[in-house]
Amino acid sequence: MPDTRHTKYLLSEDEMPKTWYNVVPDLPRPPEPVLHPGTKQPVGPGDLAPLFPMALILQEVSGDQYIEIPEAVRDIYKQWRPSPLFRARRLEKALDTPARIYYKYEGVSPAGSHKPNTAVPQAYYNKQEGVTKIITETGAGQWGSSLAMAGAMFGIEIEVFMVKVSYNQKPYRRSMMQAYGASVHASPSDLTQAGRAILAQDPDSTGSLGIAISEAVEMVATSGGKAKYSLGSVLNHVLLHQTIIGQEALLQMAQADDYPDVVVGCTGGGSNFAGISFPFIGEARKKGLNTRFVAAEPMSCPSLTKGVYAYDFGDTLGMTPLVKMHTLGHDFIPPGIHAGGLRYHGMSPLISLLHDAGVIEAKAYHQTSIFEANLLFGKTEGILPAPEAGHAVKGALDEALQAKEEGKERVILFNLCGHGHFDMAAYDAYLSGKLEDYEYPAEAVAAAQARMPVV
Numbered sequence: 252m253p254d255t256r257h258t259k260y261l262l263s264e265d266e267m268p269k270t271w272y273n274v275v276p277d278l279p280r281p282p283e284p285v286l287h288p289g290t291k292q293p294v295g296p297g298d299l300a301p302l303f304p305m306a307l308i309l310q311e312v313s314g315d316q317y318i319e320i321p322e323a324v325r326d327i328y329k330q331w332r333p334s335p336l337f338r339a340r341r342l343e344k345a346l347d348t349p350a351r352i353y354y355k356y357e358g359v360s361p362a363g364s365h366k367p368n369t370a371v372p373q374a375y376y377n378k379q380e381g382v383t384k385i386i387t388e389t390g391a392g393q394w395g396s397s398l399a400m401a402g403a404m405f406g407i408e409i410e411v412f413m414v415k416v417s418y419n420q421k422p423y424r425r426s427m428m429q430a431y432g433a434s435v436h437a438s439p440s441d442l443t444q445a446g447r448a449i450l451a452q453d454p455d456s457t458g459s460l461g462i463a464i465s466e467a468v469e470m471v472a473t474s475g476g477k478a479k480y481s482l483g484s485v486l487n488h489v490l491l492h493q494t495i496i497g498q499e500a501l502l503q504m505a506q507a508d509d510y511p512d513v514v515v516g517c518t519g520g521g522s523n524f525a526g527i528s529f530p531f532i533g534e535a536r537k538k539g540l541n542t543r544f545v546a547a548e549p550m551s552c553p554s555l556t557k558g559v560y561a562y563d564f565g566d567t568l569g570m571t572p573l574v575k576m577h578t579l580g581h582d583f584i585p586p587g588i589h590a591g592g593l594r595y596h597g598m599s600p601l602i603s604l605l606h607d608a609g610v611i612e613a614k615a616y617h618q619t620s621i622f623e624a625n626l627l628f629g630k631t632e633g634i635l636p637a638p639e640a641g642h643a644v645k646g647a648l649d650e651a652l653q654a655k656e657e658g659k660e661r662v663i664l665f666n667l668c669g670h671g672h673f674d675m676a677a678y679d680a681y682l683s684g685k686l687e688d689y690e691y692p693a694e695a696v697a698a699a700q701a702r703m704p705v706v
């Protein structure tokens with residue numbers, strides 16, 4: 252019987268998982284190799300060494316089921332972990348649904364999202380290998396502020412290329428990065444060839460994560476070995492670090508004497524969705540459960556629901572290795588929606604494989620429906636979610652309403668991956684009726700997909 256008394260489920264510091272969970276042994280088939288952009292041959296660890304410390308490269312290709320979380324990382328995690336799991340009782344009541352809705356809340360981290368779960372270990376492994384400077388990109392600024400915080404903790408200099416539309420929409424995320432000591436550039440910038448090439452084509456470019464990645468990777472490649480690169484999503488090692496979320500949630504659902512029928516998360520590059528869902532995918536495989544997994548993405552940048560599953564570049568200019576993933580085409584520039592963290596043309600290769608194999612489902616939503624869901628959530632549960640996280644809220648609402656229609660119980664678990672306290676300009680636009688929906692940009696996507704590399 253599910254617990255009928257409690258609203259939140261907490262774990263002690265001692266109960267915090269001591270290992271990350273690697274989904275690779277539980278995949279229905281092995282991951283596809285990463286290819287060199289020139290030779291189109293599989294890359295080895297050595298090819299990635301200019302970009303990442305070796306410890307992270309080894310995690311990227313690891314087939315071990317569990318990987319130990321270093322003690323120094325656990326010590327920092329303990330500041331906000333284990334994070335709470337809530338039963339959304341007032342939301343359930345407002346919806347008048349027979350469904351039981353649970354959410355894991357990652358907005359309790361200092362940066363306000365799940366991103367520090369990987370920023371801290373990434374900074375730690377870089378520090379271990381003597382790296383003094385890390386260059387990265389950020390969309391809405393959640394990742395940039397998380398890495399800036401981790402850099403401050405480990406004494407590493409952080410430089411961030413921030414997507415221009417978000418730089419203008421979210422100036423206080425920039426201030427936050429600067430407060431932690433990072434330097435921040437609006438991307439596209441005139442600091443790199445990649446940025447200058449984009450500006451020459453379109454001086455008013457809003458930027459995109461793909462462009463900002465090109466700028467950051469170019470800066471690292473031309474730094475003469477002085478800086479490393481870091482990515483806040485997409486890559487296997489990033490998703491690995493986020494699995495602490497789902498492992499905690501497994502313990503917390505057991506406390507609640509309940510188990511999810513469906514696990515929901517939003518997907519930009521796939522890291523928070525992987526974080527909540529991968530440990531449950533492992534459980535489903537081990538125990539033969541029929542748990543459903545739903546990834547929620549924006550209609551204007553729908554890589555899982557409309558992308559092709561093919562080899563493509565991770566960045567816009569074509570400088571990164573080729574990975575097999577769901578992609579809208581590497582040079583597709585998504586419309587300037589407020590969920591800046593979801594404006595990415597591609598998707599994590601692990602998530603893409605799981606979607607292609609039918610293990611996970613995907614849904615796409617318009618941004619006004621996201622804000623509508625977030626306001627209902629805020630009015631009932633009190634937390635104003637980030638626009639990105641609102642896609643998961645909306646996904647959970649849909650599941651709960653469907654359960655109501657069918658008159659059946661359904662246990663829903665979703666990841667509330669961040670609060671929206673730096674996104675009030677977006678809420679303001681919605682409340683004043685100025686927020687627009689962008690139709691799915693079918694022609695721009697088709698054109699970008701036609702320019703994808705032939706592998």
Ligand SMILES: *Cc1c(COP(=O)(O)O)cnc(C)c1O
Nearest residue numbers: 393484519520521522523639669
């Ligand atoms: C970065 C971010 C996202 C998108 O990235 P994922 O890797 O898909 O999780 C979503 N929500 C928030 C709050 C973020 O900071």
